[in-house]
Amino acid sequence: MQKILLYEQISEIQPMLSKHAAAVLENRPLESLIGANGFNLLVFNWYDIHHRVRKSPQIAVYFDRENLFFLCENTDSLEMVQKLLSGQSFANEELLYHFFMRLLKNDGKHLNDYEMLITETEDRMVAEEQEDCLPKIFTYRKELLRLKRYYEQLGFIFEELAGNENRLLSENGTRLCTILDHRADRLYAGAVNLRDYIAQVLEAYQSQLDYHQNRLMKVFTVVTAIFLPLTLLVGWYGMNFDMPELHTAYGYPVVIGISILLVVILMILFRRKKWI
Template identity: 35%
Template sequence: MIYKIGERLVPIENETWEKERPAAVFLTDSAHAEETLKKAGIVYDNEIKLAKIGFCKVENQHECMVGTLCIPKLLDVLGNKYRMYFFVNQLNVVIVDDDAFAYKLIQRIQKKKARQADTKERFIYNFFAEFMSRDLEILIAYERRLLQMEEEVTRDEVESFENEMMPIRRELLNLRSYYDEIMDLGKELEENENGIFLERHLKYFGTLTDRADRLMSKTQHLLEYAQQVKEAYQSQIAARQNNNMQFLTVISTIFFPLTLITGWFGMNFYDMPGLKSGYYSVCVLSVVVVVVSLHFFKKKKII
């Protein structure tokens, strides 16, 4: 296989896809995409603008297949994404990437894979599998964070819960949409509408679809788990508020009769009985009210 980088057309390995179908992979940037496509024998009439890519998808044209990739950065899922085009015809694969992310992926494939690209189907499989290789590890990291947050809720340490949970849910929702797009893309490749791929190699794309399906299922499980943790947090907050309301109810119940007593004897009418010598009686009455109220609440197990 020959990796051709931009204008340099640098051969990295001299192999062929198959004896009857020699092919090459071209890596280029958007500035040189048009002429690189011509060299690869691919006709694409639309404008190539990486910044406008927002989804992972693939579409079949007359003599080629055109796809876009919008890959989230795993350490900053909500931030900028890796965006690239890929074009496939009977002989060649062209990848358009301005971030050199595709080139790094191919370098990693060369170091790790003994069979890097026996066929273009195998190359596409290796390429997709490589940028999905760490996803399960990242999802497990999310699971550990949620476990830790659940333990904090159990210990009633919920001060920063909302600030931690909100970005996690948004990131997981973003990843779920991404894996759903990869699943659809893999199914489209497997359908092989234009007959670009050899039938016996379509199993690679089925494997990619299955991997994306497992990752999406894991992400969905984490979203459901995050919802359970959030409900536990809300229950903890509700219990705390209920305790506060219960305390206020006890205080109000105790002081309401005391307020009535002090209001009654505070009217200071001239001929009011007990006005001149009722101070101690009011004090005793108030103490009796407090003791009786506390005894009642204790009996009802409110305090």
């Protein structure tokens, strides 16, 4: 028998469940994979690539030699499973394989779209259009962490199924699970690579900020150095001493000229050294 239902409707299939499986399903939260004599219970948190901000609902898949049941935590996950399995008519092993293959069908494109979004954000950072780039990068990193955990749990499930320790799957069934395991591994690697890419983007962003700060500090340092001799003159003529040049007609203009000359000489010197 094959059936899709909510957790609350488990009483409909309870007579067909093993006592161990029924007890496990009544005491949630569930583990990611439970394999026992006569049945397998697979549990994962579904990540909806079309609504990333949505909370990940739990889906449990129970199957034995005669039955295959999909138990969903909420109506969104129930509708998703029904949509993926609509029009499918396979034996349990093949139906399980086609369900997961359809579930992961567009995930590669989703990761490629994420890569494009990160690249566009990086380009905006380079162009110094940084007002909203940093919050977006943090959002992408958080979502990719969820994706990484999602593919990680699926990979663990497929790997254990391919091992077939309870001999519940046929040789063809283990082969199909191996295919699913390889697909989950590729998606997991893609999510990890994108998180590494985001880390590199953040490092580049920080380097760009440091560069701008260093340029600003350099400008302040050069300006301070240019006007430092004038500060010396101010301190000199601020002393309470009778200086001879104060009694000459051209003493004040000479001091002004010397000040201007010092500024010009320092600016020429700094420009030659490419400090300004």
